[in-house]
Amino acid sequence: MSAPVPAPAAGPGRRRVLGAAAIGGLGLAVGVRPSRASARIAVVPLTESRERAVVVGSGFGGGVTALRLAQAGVRTLLLERGLRWPTGPNATTFPRIANVDRRSAWLTDHSMIPGVPGTWKPYTGLIETVQGDGMTINCGAAVGGGSLMYHGMTLQPSEEFFARSMPSAAGDYDVLNRLYYPAVARMLKISTIPADILATGPYTSSRFFLDVAPQAGLRTFKVPLPVDWNYVRGELDGRYAPTYTNSDLTFGVNNGGKHSIDVTYLAAAEATGRVRVETLHVVRDLSLDAAKRWVLHVDRIDTDGVLQERKRIIADAVFLNAGSPGTTRLLVKARAKNLVPGLPDAVGTRWGNNGDRIYAWAGMNGDIGTAQGGPACVGGRVDGSPIPYTIIHAGSPLLPPDGTKLMTVVGFGIVEPKGAWTYDATTDDAKLTWDTDGDAALQTLVRARMNEFTKVAGGVMIDRDAQNTSTWHALGGVPMGEAVDRHGRVLGHQGLYVLDGSRIPGSTGACNPSMTIAALAEHSMAAILRQDLVRVF
Numbered sequence: 001m002s003a004p005v006p007a008p009a010a011g012p013g014r015r016r017v018l019g020a021a022a023i024g025g026l027g028l029a030v031g032v033r034p035s036r037a038s039a040r041i042a043v044v045p046l047t048e049s050r051e052r053a054v055v056v057g058s059g060f061g062g063g064v065t066a067l068r069l070a071q072a073g074v075r076t077l078l079l080e081r082g083l084r085w086p087t088g089p090n091a092t093t094f095p096r097i098a099n100v101d102r103r104s105a106w107l108t109d110h111s112m113i114p115g116v117p118g119t120w121k122p123y124t125g126l127i128e129t130v131q132g133d134g135m136t137i138n139c140g141a142a143v144g145g146g147s148l149m150y151h152g153m154t155l156q157p158s159e160e161f162f163a164r165s166m167p168s169a170a171g172d173y174d175v176l177n178r179l180y181y182p183a184v185a186r187m188l189k190i191s192t193i194p195a196d197i198l199a200t201g202p203y204t205s206s207r208f209f210l211d212v213a214p215q216a217g218l219r220t221f222k223v224p225l226p227v228d229w230n231y232v233r234g235e236l237d238g239r240y241a242p243t244y245t246n247s248d249l250t251f252g253v254n255n256g257g258k259h260s261i262d263v264t265y266l267a268a269a270e271a272t273g274r275v276r277v278e279t280l281h282v283v284r285d286l287s288l289d290a291a292k293r294w295v296l297h298v299d300r301i302d303t304d305g306v307l308q309e310r311k312r313i314i315a316d317a318v319f320l321n322a323g324s325p326g327t328t329r330l331l332v333k334a335r336a337k338n339l340v341p342g343l344p345d346a347v348g349t350r351w352g353n354n355g356d357r358i359y360a361w362a363g364m365n366g367d368i369g370t371a372q373g374g375p376a377c378v379g380g381r382v383d384g385s386p387i388p389y390t391i392i393h394a395g396s397p398l399l400p401p402d403g404t405k406l407m408t409v410v411g412f413g414i415v416e417p418k419g420a421w422t423y424d425a426t427t428d429d430a431k432l433t434w435d436t437d438g439d440a441a442l443q444t445l446v447r448a449r450m451n452e453f454t455k456v457a458g459g460v461m462i463d464r465d466a467q468n469t470s471t472w473h474a475l476g477g478v479p480m481g482e483a484v485d486r487h488g489r490v491l492g493h494q495g496l497y498v499l500d501g502s503r504i505p506g507s508t509g510a511c512n513p514s515m516t517i518a519a520l521a522e523h524s525m526a527a528i529l530r531q532d533l534v535r536v537f
Ligand SMILES: Cc1cc2nc3c(=O)[nH]c(=O)nc-3n(C[C@H](O)[C@H](O)[C@H](O)COP(=O)(O)OP(=O)(O)OC[C@H]3O[C@@H](n4cnc5c(N)ncnc54)[C@H](O)[C@@H]3O)c2cc1C
Pocket: 056, 057, 058, 059, 060, 061, 062, 079, 080, 081, 082, 138, 139, 140, 141, 142, 143, 144, 145, 146, 147, 149, 150, 151, 152, 153, 154, 155, 250, 281, 282, 283, 284, 321, 322, 323, 324, 326, 327, 472, 473, 474, 500, 501, 502, 512, 513, 514, 515, 517
């Protein structure tokens, strides 16, 4: 049934129908299900188009890349596997923690996050869980990437800690500090929690943390967040249903007021008229054709994950921003299947979890209130620690019905990026193996510090990751200095760029990653547009 014909010399933006493709001919993408009808008919349309620049993924790396390409006059196609999720006061776009449904998970019949109940028909929902050996990654799958479900902690590392995590980019810290971290802060309109809000009932546990943490040896601070606090005030005075004020944030903020990537960088990019965002487009392979052009092999799916169309998209330049697990898997596959000959050996290496560790602190002495407001607005650091780390208080949306006092306290810090990804032909995917030596020394320090909290204020600290280690902060797999240069150019491969968290080897200087991912992308895009525009694409 398939009728491929030789590609014409189509100019950028052109699209043509090649015919139909048999399902299974090139292997299905992970998480894409053939339709029941396809078992009998087994054909879907196959189209081909030609683009100047294609961005894969719409999170922090993708949002920055799309905006800066557009502002430089480059017509850009952005491919995103997930959906758009519009918000506004009292919207019901996102599921709530007390009643989680299929919107919460990427094409699985239940949430893979421990403790989240329910089963459902698979849906192109918000969080993909990537199961590795020794580590589970949770990451965003939506227009805006992880910015939809992240707490929004927007921390810039110090120069010293930046250099310890990212030695190959250390020389760029000065310009990042002067120009690009501030550029991100402006775009995301970050600010710390105002005093009038911190003084309210739902933020009692945050004030409790600020009281206790110094006694446990921490220097405390308020966390910069991309939040319009008037939305929190709207909840406090009863105009809007609670979402910030009870920390019901893991599956998105319904009321709005969160300056996530979809409503900042991407909205500005689309407003130029030069960026076209295609949702429900899963890039499953990347190859180089005989004419040395980049070819993206894409499945367009519906919200049940059923394949609707196959696309071959030929591009002069491809910017991979599918996040650490997404970009790494695409490149490990491309190397293993020889779709892109000569990819660096370092592809698939230097992965890390940013040192994430989630603790539940139960039964402490003192008043922590009856609801816990968010996003995570207070934290602390230990000066002079041999391995730098940060501890923050993230509100717990679900509190024990028996009235047991409970707070979530999270540690993260600098790790050795000892994770590696290898291709598995049986699944046509790459799988992570995490070596726990990578963060063992850090976790010993974090555990000891958590014990200081209980010495000060009683109760017990339960390591929620003890049995099944997981992370929200996947980083690395395509490391700077080894697989890509300091501006994300894949070594030896003109026109192929990586500008997301996959190029950061394992941790971001004892800070959450998003601000550093975005600042590095800003810096790299400035260099790429200066040096590669017209010459390369
Ligand atoms: C619940 C949660 C809370 C978090 N809290 C914080 C926080 O407070 N502060 C912080 O700094 N960080 C936080 N993070 C981490 C932060 O969200 C990530 O570090 C950040 O989003 C990574 O940016 P990125 O550009 O590398 O990729 P992402 O933002 O993950 O974007 C990648 C995009 O690519 C898409 N994609 C992947 N594969 C494909 C494919 N094959 N085809 C097409 N599209 C694809 C994905 O759907 C996604 O939209 C949190 C993450 C989660 C999940």
